[in-house]
Amino acid sequence: MGTYPPDKVVAGTMELYSEVITDCNDIVDRIDEIWEDEYRVVFDNAEKYFSEIDSLMKEYLAEYCDLHGVVYDRVSDLKLIRQISGEDEYIENTWQYPNVVCALLFLNTINYGGEIEFLEFDIQAVPIEGRLMIFPASYAFAYKLQPPTFGKKYMAACWAQQIPQ
Numbered sequence: 001m002g003t004y005p006p007d008k009v010v011a012g013t014m015e016l017y018s019e020v021i022t023d024c025n026d027i028v029d030r031i032d033e034i035w036e037d038e039y040r041v042v043f044d045n046a047e048k049y050f051s052e053i054d055s056l057m058k059e060y061l062a063e064y065c066d067l068h069g070v071v072y073d074r075v076s077d078l079k080l081i082r083q084i085s086g087e088d089e090y091i092e093n094t095w096q097y098p099n100v101v102c103a104l105l106f107l108n109t110i111n112y113g114g115e116i117e118f119l120e121f122d123i124q125a126v127p128i129e130g131r132l133m134i135f136p137a138s139y140a141f142a143y144k145l146q147p148p149t150f151g152k153k154y155m156a157a158c159w160a161q162q163i164p165q
Helices: 025-034 051-068
Strands: 008-010 014-017 079-084 090-092 099-106 116-118 123-125 132-136 143-145 152-161
Touching: 025 152, 051 099, 051 132, 051 152
Parallel strands: none
Antiparallel strands: 008 014, 014 132, 079 152, 090 143, 099 132, 099 152, 116 123, 116 143
């Protein structure tokens, strides 16, 4: 992989990586082509359409879990998130069982609005194309996705999970 360790560590265990993927325009165009419901925020099981993003995010999640000693059984299916200006904010309960680590990848840059707000830390992350964020899936890292002021915001998400035996 060659990009570990992260560019920046925030709030102890939130890691940010720059430019893990470049030139996402083709990916964003493909998302718009397959997105059936204009008003749906989350597109589940996206790995069958975007295997390159799925494998990249799994690789980074594995590195993060190894470094931090996080035990996990599998990585969730890839989800795409699209927010359109004028929509309500989207609150993610990232700590829902069986999630233990969350990975979010920005697929486009948003210049106005569109921040991810981490409620417990008073931290806002600006969406920049190719930036990957990985952090514990705990109540402390609950986040709110603000819609962009103009246009659309695109993200990919997946979670390392522990499945009971």
